[in-house]
Amino acid sequence: MPATSTAEQEQASPPRQPSSRSWAKAWSDIVEGFRQRQLWGHLGWQDIKQRYRRSVIGPLWITLSMAITAVGLGLLYSQLFQAQIGTFLPYLTVGFIVWNFINGCLTEGTETFIRNEGLIKHLPAPLTVYALRTVWRLTLMFAHNLLVYFVVLAIFWGPLSKVGYTITKDGVPQPGLSWAALLAIPAFVLLAVNGGWVAILFGIISTRYRDIPQVIMSITQLLFFMTPIVWSTDILAARFGEDSAGWRIWVAELNPLYHYIQLLRAPLIGNEQSWHHWVVVLAFTVVGWGLALVAMRNYRARVSYWV
Structure with a gap:
């Protein structure tokens, strides 16, 4: 075949289209999503305003609901576990x-x-924007719930600031509130960063398999x-003794959500902060x-078809 005809065929052939499965495109989507903070910040704030539109107290319903739940269950379980209300x-x-x-990141994610x-079908924006929209909305709700924490802190400052206080009867002595409470800031940032990958990963899987949201909700x-939320690991030691409670405490330790909660809860109430909580959460963040x-x-380009 003449060289000229071969050259003409190469010129006539259409250029090869880049594959939609590309590490560069996936990374670019994530980076660009974080850059468009004005977009996902505005969308997340509009979600809160839309949810409580025409409400008298608006987003404060979030705070009120949390306060009622915390006080009601706190009074109940403090009596069941024979714990002092001031610390429990x-x-x-x-x-x-x-x-x-955390539950919002899992279920709403x-x-x-x-x-x-x-x-997604009409706005040419990175998919990461919608994941960050969810995390930002939950962050705003978290900020509203912190009002309950500050009220509780003001009421029970005395017991919490006392060195050696215990959460339950004969529990482990705690160091009490100090400047270590500032560790709650990087702890929450780390939780929010984890919320981003949870929303992206579970969000993509759920668009393909619509049963996943129900499975996650049940789990x-x-x-x-x-998870030690309404109960403490001290209760296991007090109930079964230090020796026989060992494997039962590992049930909590092998639960990753325990480390996420304790990472932020410990500095806020003056509990002893263990380094292994940071290690576990950082490992889950990377993975x-x-x-x-x-x-x-692998599936970024298919989401718009699956939804």
Whole structure:
């Protein structure tokens, strides 16, 4: 075949289209999503305003609901576990506040892209924007719930600031509130970063398999009772003794949500902060974002068809 005809065929052939499965495109989507903070920040704030539109007290319903739940269950379980209300109620309250944020990331994260079907099909924005919209909305709700924490802190400052206080009867002595409470700031930032990969990963899976949100909801309901939120690991030691309670305490230690909650709860109420909580959460952060990146690479282009 003449060289001229071969050259003409190469010129006539259409250029090869880049593959939609690309690490560069997946990474670019995540980076660009974080850059468009004005977009997901505005969308998240509009979610809160839309939810409580025409309400008299508006988003303060979030705070009121949390306060009623924390006080009611705190009074009940403090009596069941024979714990002092001055230390147990703040423990339970902060546990509920952190749990609500984590539970929101898990349950609402599964519907991140499903709820944004209209925007995904008509708005040329990175998929990460919609995940960050969910996390930002939950962050605003978390901020509202912190009002309950500050009220509880003002009421029970005396017991919480006392060195050596215990959460339950004959429990482990705690160091009490100090400047270590500032560790709650990086702890929450780390939780919010984890919420991002949870919303991306579970959101993509849920657009393909619509049963996943129901599965996650059922699992989180079980994990709520298995996680030390309304109960403490001190109760296991007091109930079964230090020796026989060993394997039962490991049930809590092997629960990753326990480390997430304790990472933020411990500094807020003056509990002893253990380094292994940071190690576990950081490990899940790295692995989680790695899985989210893989999901973005392989299925990012299909989300708009699945929703």
